[in-house]
Amino acid sequence: MSVSPLPIENIKAEFLDALTQHQTLVLSAPPGAGKSTGLPLWLLALGQFKDKKIYLLQPRRLAAKTVACFLAKQIGEPIGETVGYRLKNESRVSENTRLEVITEGIFTQIIQHDPELAKCALVIFDEFHERSLHADLAFALARDTQLGLRDDLKILLMSATLATAELLKQLPDAVSLASEGRSFPIDVSYSPVKNSRLWREHAVSICKNALSSHQGSILVFLPGIADIRFLAEKLVELLPKHFLLCPLYGNLTLAEQQQAISPTEQGLHKIVLATNIAETSLTIEGIDLVIDSGLEKVAIYDRQTLTNQLQQRNISKASAIQRMGRAGRMVAGKCIRLYSVEDFQRRNEQSTSEIQQADLLPMVIEVARWGVKQFNELPLIELPAKLLETQAWHELQKLQILDDKRNLTPLGKNVAGFACHPRFAKMIVRAAALEKKHQCLGLTNLAALLASLLEDRDIFRGERAFTDCDLRHRLSELIQHSTSKKYQSFFLQTKKHLQKINKVSLTNLLRLPLELTGLLLALAYPERIAKQRAQYGHFLAENGKGLIINEQDALASEDYIVAANLAEYQQKLQVRLAAPVDIEQLIGWEIIAKKQIKQLNYDSKTQRISAKQQMVFGAIVLSEQPSNEQISDEALATLWQQQIERYGLSYLHWREGDQKLLSRWRWINQTQSQLNFPNVEESALLQDLALWLVPFIGAIKNKNQLDKVNLSSALLSLLDYNQQKTLARIAPEHFVGPTGRRCPIRYSVEQAPIVSMPMQELYGVSVTPKVGDDQHNSDVSLIIELLSPAKRPIQVTQDLIAFWQGSYKEVQKEMKAKYPKHFWPDDPANAKATNRVKKYM
Known part of the structure; x- marks a missing residue:
């Protein structure tokens, strides 16, 4: 043929x-x-x-x-x-x-x-x-x-x-x-699942029908390994005798993958359960039916966990077309899509490129190794987001792989070229130096094996992985079964790592210092060194993030751990892989450096500020003791500022006069904007605490003293001398009537200012009193609350003349009846103001 x-x-x-x-x-x-x-x-x-x-x-x-x-x-x-x-x-x-x-x-x-x-x-x-x-x-x-x-x-x-x-x-x-392709026709049909949560069960049903009715080999595209295993378990007992079940995914050995794509013997067919590894380049002999779930799992780098998290998502149109094409490579074929034609039409034309969603550290070290300082100096097809690139450069600087000029350090030059993540390469290189310095035999071998373990999927699965996050147990599993075929890839990769530092063999597996696993992890993930908190199983990491370990896990009781793998669980960072660590050994071997700081603390019970001397590593407090050193005014003011920012302005003791000043000021800002007074709304005052309050609280050590601060004086420091005079003129605190009485004016941003005073003390006043800036026509008539001789409200008006000429007659009649000893003139606009009864006038 x-x-x-x-x-x-x-x-x-x-x-x-x-x-x-x-x-x-x-x-x-x-x-x-x-x-x-x-x-x-x-x-x-x-x-x-x-x-x-x-x-x-x-x-x-x-x-x-x-x-x-x-x-x-x-x-x-x-x-x-x-x-x-x-x-x-x-x-x-x-x-x-x-x-x-x-x-x-x-x-x-x-x-x-x-x-x-x-x-x-x-x-x-x-x-x-x-x-x-x-x-x-x-x-x-x-x-x-x-x-x-x-x-x-x-x-x-x-x-x-x-x-x-x-x-x-x-x-x-x-x-x-x-070029044109080989145009074997492909019949595309759609069989969408009704409930998206049950898509795997739907896929099983479609596969069952295909196994019983289709004469050729079948390729089923699934998003991940767990999905392949699920379908394999459901289908294995239903397979006709002439069908072989072949999984195909990246974590299989090349030999196992080769079995899935090799031709079958005469009279046999196969059903291949594959991830998107089978989309391109490979021709799987005999395939003439493709069943496409329309899903894929993509590794998205999560900055919270510093790990790639597999996320399931819809494939693009381009991927769907690639998958369909697997059915028509050799003969005419069929493709069943487990989603609707409308769903297909809505999908993106191309998949999001990896450079926008991957961990950039391996790429950054190669770019630095090439001799450039930023990605745009290279002819890349696409650049990552600038923030992500900057963060990646900074991470390698913190790991001491790059210097502050983005050049490879001596350590970085040794790390570059390893066939593993820069974090793990650094761990191996530093382990070799530490082994020599501290005569710790096997440390380099352990580091290389640990790197191989961390680069691959967790060898523990299911419930055990959730309740046993101790990496030492996984290392023990590898060591005890070092001759097992399923673990050979780990040891092969380990030998590759050792060859990079001129160690040609992996020996004495049973004598590896597994107790130092946490120490090695600290070399790779210094920011994930974590200390036990008061709550069992809760830890605080060097970078300030909280971590949790399942309470059933033995590591939950450790004082210090180093986390190698995290996952977000119920909005918390759950530790998936870790090892305990001796913090004193990390300090003694100069893997981490502790720092002494003076920490101020506010005791809410005694309401006092005290100082402590702390030894810290990042956010972790290693030890502390009381400090007898004098606390500076600046440090005190900073702590009070933090307290106020945390609890709001209500944390301060506002007297009546302070509240009135704020009301007057806010009224000016609302109605007299031409004056350009500083903003004194709460948000603005909190933002500007350093300007108006901090200078007044520098020497204060307890809340009682803080409550005595004159907040009005502090607020007025925002105004210069002329502005303070303008404040007094435009928004006076009192209205002084004809009798000399000083009546407080109440200011509000909801309405005009109000003054309350006895009606008799306003006789002879023919113009309604005003406040505001008359020079810019922004003055406002006061709302006058007229009081009886018993100081009870009898009338409210903002037009005194209209009141004298109108409703005063009714009020006069009522007042004469109630208070006959007082003076109630017929012409109040021209009468003399008084605060006495008729007998003493």
Whole structure:
């Protein structure tokens, strides 16, 4: 049976011509076109690449190995000759290898050691649309080399769903090509779940129907490993005899992954339960039905926990199309989407790039290692949010990996290049130095094994993981089962770490100093050293954050711990992985530095301020004792300021005169805005405590003294001499009537000011008294509350003349009857004011 030519062959001449004339190419080709399995073979035949190396970058290890093996088979050679591959823990290359299929992380290490890529002619980025952090960085470094060091270096970006137009804006010198794909028809149907919470049960139901009715192999896309296990448990007993159940996800060994994609024996079919690892580059033999959950789990970096948190979300349209295409690689196929067509139409065109949501520390150390001080100095396709970038640089500075000028420190130079997170690389490097200094045998081995453990998923699962967060127990599990096949990847990675510091073997596993696990964690996570609080299982970390440990966990009773992994649980930071630590040993070995400070404390019972000498590490108080040193006025004032900010202005003792001053002032600000008096609303006064109150409270040590402070004087300090005179004139405290009586004026922002006084003392007043700024026509008539001789209200008016001429007659009649000894004239506007009875007038 002859094999039909790959669709990519149709643009071979155009592509090779473009490759000759241009240095940067962008190729868009649908799944099955042959861009990964056909195009690389053309390059091996070109004379211009005869003595040069070609790097073909793949986003996943499985794809890299599979593609390399396929290409080697195509040219009839064993892998490792002309075509080879290099992965994190596996390599098949030789001095004859011209085409290396590698992951983007491997390429970054290659170019860091050889910035000119002296032996390389072409770098190919396959599946570039996935836009992983590794891919973005690898491209930026290759592009920087092309622009600055090697104008002959060629770069090819390939993808099935590349947003070509946007990419070409970033690459004005690039030429764009497109290939058609192998157009086997795919019948797409939609089977949305009614209750989104039960989507897994719905997926099981759809799979059951497919197993009983479909004749070919099936690929089911699921978001995560737990979902794969759930479906596997439900389906394993229902499988027809001619069906194999094959899980496929990143944490399987390459050999296990290879089993899922290899052809089945004659007469057998398989159902592959896969994460999005199966979206690209891989051709799984015999698949002609895809069942797509429409979901994926993405690692989102959480700054609260300093860890990547897996979050489930809807896939993009581009991913849905990629998944659908798996059904039509070899023959016509079907795709069942477990969501509605309307849901599909609403989805984003492309997924959010990893650079906007990932932990940037591994990228920052590589950028610093390259010799630049900020991301915008590199030709990145996309920049992260500036705040996230700044925080990442600062974190590496706190870890002493970078100096204050963003250069690698001596420690940082040793850390760079490790195939693990910078925190764990620092832990290994420092452990080697501490082992030598303190004659602590096995400490480096333990650090390397601990790094391998922390880089992977927790080996304890379920209830045990929730009630046993002690990392020492996991290390013991690894050590006791060091020959077990399922743990070999940990020890292989451990040996890789040890090779970076010239230690070639991992020996004496049973003698590793597990009691120092917490000490090693403190090297990686100094901000997560935490002290037990008064409440059982509650801890305070160096960075000031509160942590909790399940009460059933033995670590809940420890005095000090170091947390390696956290998760948000009911709005609290729950410790998932940790180890106890001896705080005195951390200080003695100079892993942390304690600092002596003088801490002021306000005792709410005695209502006094006292001082303590404290030894602290960040937010953790290691020890304290009373201090006999004199407390400065500035320190006292600062503490009182904090108390007032916490409890509000009501914490102060406001006398009646102080309240009246505030009322007058606020009335001026509302009605006499042209005066531009300072704002004295509560929020403004709290914000400006340092201006008006702090100068008056510097020597005060107890609340009783604070209550004696003259708040009116403090407030008036906000006004200069002229403003104080204006305040007295525009908003006087009293109205002085014809008899000389000083009657208080009550101010309010709700209405005009009010004055209460006996009616008889206003005889002869023909103009209603006013307050305010008459020069700017903003004066206001007082509301006058007229009182009887018994000081009871008898009338309220804001127009005294109208009152004399109107309702006064009725009031006069009533007053004569009640108070006959008092003077009630017929013409009050022209009578003489009095505060006496008729007998003494």
